Structures are given as structure tokens and as C-alpha cells.
Amino acid sequence: MxxxxxxxxxxxxxxxxxxxxxxxxxxxxxxxxxxxxxxxxxxxxxxxxxxxxxxxxxxxxxxxxxxxxxxxxxxxxxxxxxxxxTQQALSDYARYILAQRGIEVVGITGSVGKTSTKEAVAAVLAQARPAFRSQGSFNGRFGLPVALGRLEEGQDLAVLEMACDGLDEIRHLADITRPRVGVVTRVGHSHLHYFGTPDVIAREKGRLVEALPADGLAVLNYDDRRVRAMAGRTVARVVTYGLDPAADVWGDAVQVSLDGTTLDVHVGDETVRLRIALIGAQHAYTILAAVAVGRAYGLDWDSIARGLEAVRPMPGRTRLLRGAGGSYLLDDSYNAGPESALAALETLRTLPAGRRIVALGDMVQLGDYAEAGHRQVGRRIAEVADGLVTLGDLARIAADEALAAGMAADRVRVTYTAEDATRALESMLQTGDMILLKGSAEARLEYVTRELMAEPERAEELLPRQHRGWAQVRLMRPGRPTWVDIDLAAIAGNVRQMVRRVGPDVEVMA
CATH class of the missing domain: 3.40.1390.10 (MurE/MurF, N-terminal domain)
Known part of the structure; x- marks a missing residue:
């Protein structure tokens, strides 16, 4: 409000x-x-x-x-x-309203896992205090201040996701929000198009912990060496989490099922088994980060467990849906990078299914890593999947690599439109199959998911990018490779005719 x-x-x-x-x-x-x-x-x-x-x-x-x-x-x-x-006014409002109302901020950043971690941390803290969370992925220079428009009276804690696609964006977001707690999930290859190398991405993500006060808290993923090294960049107290027993909050015995993810969490001499209704071993880190923050705020284990149980699956993020003909859809179409694609493939491998099929769209904004990243994913697809349908020019690289790794040619289809990808998948589907749909937002794989759903009338509720604004977004390139022959002589003839028609007193500009 x-x-x-x-x-x-x-x-x-x-x-x-x-x-x-x-x-x-x-x-x-x-x-x-x-x-x-x-x-x-x-x-x-x-x-x-x-x-x-x-x-x-x-x-x-x-x-x-x-x-x-x-x-x-x-x-x-x-x-x-x-x-x-207007853009500056939005930043000014965000800075003012957080300071004026004395709202304590928990900032969350990283290349992957930001949104699920934000949801889990907010759900846990909401067990003790009125907590605001930024909706969806409103997380950038423009989106984060917009999200604060929903801030309500009485909320004294805000859990805010922070993303960047340019240098110093995290510094800017930290400047206007002044976080007391900062969580960094992982550094990966997303946005290499803007940053060049993972080390530069790490330097940018680390701006969050640099901004923390001396009485603040930095919560860092111990298993990621770049994130772990950020401990040296903050004056705040540091708590680490991960699957390595050297972390302050660590976990093991991870189990993934159709109902969610569970693991044993260890803090000092205490061990507690916790569950979250998000599918995938990567959500062990989601649980551990939420535990680290919850414990820092003094929550007991029962409160933390209730908070984690309150987290619901989100559209386009390894969300299990019923597919047509008795199939299952593992919809991970919100976005993609090599790290998140490999995690999704591991989830597909783990879950029970008749056959496992992958629908892979382009993974964009990878810069010079684009080819290597797609090849890495293609090799893994050949190891875990029974079929592959690709959508787009970059995804075709993964198809080529899957074939080179031994995947049979009759199990691989290369397409360039959502319609062709849908038809290819429909021709392959059998009862009990599970299809993983994974691609960057630009691939718009939600179109394919919608056509394969058993309940397409629920698309607006269950899939990402369903509002009217997204419905009018179109890619500024052909949907498939297109060759065009240009007859320069014909163009010259047309220009001469135009000149004759407008007369000698009118100039023609081309």
C-alpha cells in the first residue's frame, strides 16, 4: 500500500x-x-x-x-x-519507506536459487514476525522497488530478492534497502553475457555482504568456493551452510520424491529432519539457508518446520503437473542456465517414471560459455533421458552433443517453434512418461507446457508468464532458421519507379 x-x-x-x-x-x-x-x-x-x-x-x-x-x-x-x-523516484521511495518505517531487511542474491530461498526464509521468519517478501522475481533495480508497493502497515521485516544484469546493481539495491542480513546462494554462469566470467559475477554478488553492518549477518553457501570466500569481504558475523560437515549448518541424507525434498539438518549437536514441498536435491540448500536465518532470529525447530511446510511450489520451477494421456510434466520453464539445468536433470533422474523425456529450450545470456554450457547439458541428457526435443538454435547444440554421446538418433528431435516442439513431444508421449521442460524465459516453453497439460484451463494458475502483458511479447527473430533471397536489381527498379511517381522536386531517402 x-x-x-x-x-x-x-x-x-x-x-x-x-x-x-x-x-x-x-x-x-x-x-x-x-x-x-x-x-x-x-x-x-x-x-x-x-x-x-x-x-x-x-x-x-x-x-x-x-x-x-x-x-x-x-x-x-x-x-x-x-x-x-520516474525511475529515480521509485528508488527514492524504496529507500525512504524502509527507513521511515524502521523495517529490517534480509537480502538474498546468487546466480541460482534466489526465489526459492527467499520464499523459504520469509515463510520461516513469518512464524515469529509480520514479514514482507518481494513477490515473484521482482528483484532488480526497477523490480525490487516496485515490489515494495505491496508493503503493509505492521510489517517490520522484509525479505527481498536481489538480482543484477549489470555492474554495481547489487551495490545500488543494498544502498537503497540497507540490509542487516545477507544470504548468497551460489555463483554460476547466468548473465555471463553481461559480466564475462564467474569471478566477476562473484565480485558483483558479494556487494551484498560488503554492505552489511558490523552487527549484521552474512549467510553463505559453504559448498561454493566463490561464495565461501565472501566471508573475507564483510564486517558482519558469518554463518555458513551446505552439505559439507565443515559448514555451520549442514545437511545429509537428502531424499527427493514426488511430494518434495527432505534431509537431516545438523547444527552443533542437534539433528532434525526437515521437509519442503519443492522437488529437487538443490532444495536441500533452500532448507539449509532458511534454517541458518531462522536460527539466527531465535526460532525453534518446530517453528522452522512449520515455516518450511508452508512453502508452496512456484510456477515454472520444477513444478510437477499432470500431463495429457497419463504423463507427468516437470515444469521448470521459468528460466535456465547450465547449473539449474543440470540440477533439474538430476531431479528427473531421481523421480519414478516410465520413460524420461527432456524438452530443452535455448539457455541465453551465457556469453562465450554458451556453446560449452549447452554441450555440458547435452552430455548429461544422453546419460539420464530416454528422449530429447530441443527448441531453438542454441538448444540444438545440446542435441548434437547428446547424439555424439551415444543417444540414438530416433530419440532426438530438433525444432524451432513451440508448435513443432509440442507436436514432437505429443508423438513421443506414453502413459507414465515424465517430461522435463527447461529453458530460458526467451524460449517461452510455457507455451509447450500448456499444450501438454491435462488441465490446460489451469494454465494461468500453474504456469509462469500468463498475464496479458506477457501474452503480447514476441521474440524479435524468426521462429526457425530462414533464408531470404534479395533481388537487388528488382529493388533498384522499384526505386526508379518511385522517383518517377513522386517527381523531380521530391527527394527520396532510403
Missing amino acids: IRLDEFLAATGGRVLGPARAQVFANFAYDSRIVVPGELFLAIVTETGDGHDYIAEACRAGATGIVCQWPQVEVPEGVTCIQVEN
Whole structure:
């Protein structure tokens, strides 16, 4: 909930005309998905100007507008706030509201596992205090402040996910949120396109623990050497977690089933078996991180167990769905990198199934590691899967590697559209099969998942990227490899005809 007086105090904005609405349910950043009662942000970026969509946002029910230009016209009943820069105003509001309300922040970052860790930590801490959590993956320079629009009165603790696709973004997020606790999950190859090497990614992720105060807490994954080394970059107390007994909070006896993941957790002389309803051995780390934070806040084992039991599977993150014809879908279509793909393959190998089939989409933003990463995943697919369908040019590299590793050619299909991938999978499916669907957001594998679901009418509830805004997003490239012959002579002839038609007094610009 956003109060007008607090927003004005935070941003130095001014109201243009009558201040009709005084309280807003949330921030809105996309006019296509505005909910009545929200405050619409007319964000100006390199790719678009939100001022062009103010009228549409108002028609959808926005009761407030934040804009940069004073010439904006809004309907009666809508409060219009002018600021110098809408993006800066959003950061200023986030910094102000957290400080003004005295909210303690737990920040969570890493290449993989951020969202599940955020959900588990928040669920555990909610057993003791009114805890806010940033929704979904609202975690960047723009998304994290937007998430704080849902902050409610009485919540004195915020668990915030922090991501980056550029240098110093974590430093910026830490500056506006001032976390007291920082959790770092793992450093992987995601976003190498922006950072170049994993060491640079580690340097950026470590900005979170650098920002912690002396009375704060850094919770670090002991099993990742780059994360473990971050202990030397903070003045805060350090607690480590992992499967290595050298960690402060460590686990073993990990079991994965269709119902979730369990393991034994050891802290000092105490051992407790805990469960989370998230599928995959990687969620042993989710449990351990939540335990480390929960214990630091003084929660007992029963409270921690209740919090973990409250965590629900999330759309597109190793979520088990019923598929058509008695099959099962392990939907991991939210996003992908080599590390998360290998973890998903290990989950597929572990779960009971008639046959195991992989639908792999492109894994993007890997920079120079793209080919090696796809080949690594392709080799593992050949070891654990009975069939493979790839979608996209990069995923084809994995198909080639799977074939080179001995996978039979009649078990591999290469496709370039969601429709072709769906048809290929439908032709392979048998009762009892389990299909793992894994790819980056750009691959849009949720389209394939929806077509294979036993209950496609529940797609909006169960799958990622189902709102109207995402429905209108299209990739700016052909859906399959395309060759085009250009007849330059014909183009020249067309230009000559155009010149003759417009006459000698009109210049033609090409």
C-alpha cells in the first residue's frame, strides 16, 4: 500500500491539480495489467515511454499517475504526481519507506536459487514476525522497488530478492534497502553475457555482504568456493551452510520424491529432519539457508518446520503437473542456465517414471560459455533421458552433443517453434512418461507446457508468464532458421519507379 504523503516526502514530487486519491493498492508499471486502485508509473526507458500509456492505465482503473511531464491530462478522480525522473523516484521511495518505517531487511542474491530461498526464509521468519517478501522475481533495480508497493502497515521485516544484469546493481539495491542480513546462494554462469566470467559475477554478488553492518549477518553457501570466500569481504558475523560437515549448518541424507525434498539438518549437536514441498536435491540448500536465518532470529525447530511446510511450489520451477494421456510434466520453464539445468536433470533422474523425456529450450545470456554450457547439458541428457526435443538454435547444440554421446538418433528431435516442439513431444508421449521442460524465459516453453497439460484451463494458475502483458511479447527473430533471397536489381527498379511517381522536386531517402 502506497500513501500519497509518504510518496511525496520520499520523492519531492508535486501534485498537479486536486489530490483526489490518497492511498494506492500497489504500483503498476504496465498499462495492460493495471488493477483498479493502483498507482501507475510512467517510466521512461531506452525502449519506451510510459507517458504514452497513461490514458490506457486510467481506463483500466489506475487512481494515481506518476509522470515527468506537466502537460499530462488525467480523468477526474485520478491523482497526478509529477517528479523529475520516474525511475529515480521509485528508488527514492524504496529507500525512504524502509527507513521511515524502521523495517529490517534480509537480502538474498546468487546466480541460482534466489526465489526459492527467499520464499523459504520469509515463510520461516513469518512464524515469529509480520514479514514482507518481494513477490515473484521482482528483484532488480526497477523490480525490487516496485515490489515494495505491496508493503503493509505492521510489517517490520522484509525479505527481498536481489538480482543484477549489470555492474554495481547489487551495490545500488543494498544502498537503497540497507540490509542487516545477507544470504548468497551460489555463483554460476547466468548473465555471463553481461559480466564475462564467474569471478566477476562473484565480485558483483558479494556487494551484498560488503554492505552489511558490523552487527549484521552474512549467510553463505559453504559448498561454493566463490561464495565461501565472501566471508573475507564483510564486517558482519558469518554463518555458513551446505552439505559439507565443515559448514555451520549442514545437511545429509537428502531424499527427493514426488511430494518434495527432505534431509537431516545438523547444527552443533542437534539433528532434525526437515521437509519442503519443492522437488529437487538443490532444495536441500533452500532448507539449509532458511534454517541458518531462522536460527539466527531465535526460532525453534518446530517453528522452522512449520515455516518450511508452508512453502508452496512456484510456477515454472520444477513444478510437477499432470500431463495429457497419463504423463507427468516437470515444469521448470521459468528460466535456465547450465547449473539449474543440470540440477533439474538430476531431479528427473531421481523421480519414478516410465520413460524420461527432456524438452530443452535455448539457455541465453551465457556469453562465450554458451556453446560449452549447452554441450555440458547435452552430455548429461544422453546419460539420464530416454528422449530429447530441443527448441531453438542454441538448444540444438545440446542435441548434437547428446547424439555424439551415444543417444540414438530416433530419440532426438530438433525444432524451432513451440508448435513443432509440442507436436514432437505429443508423438513421443506414453502413459507414465515424465517430461522435463527447461529453458530460458526467451524460449517461452510455457507455451509447450500448456499444450501438454491435462488441465490446460489451469494454465494461468500453474504456469509462469500468463498475464496479458506477457501474452503480447514476441521474440524479435524468426521462429526457425530462414533464408531470404534479395533481388537487388528488382529493388533498384522499384526505386526508379518511385522517383518517377513522386517527381523531380521530391527527394527520396532510403
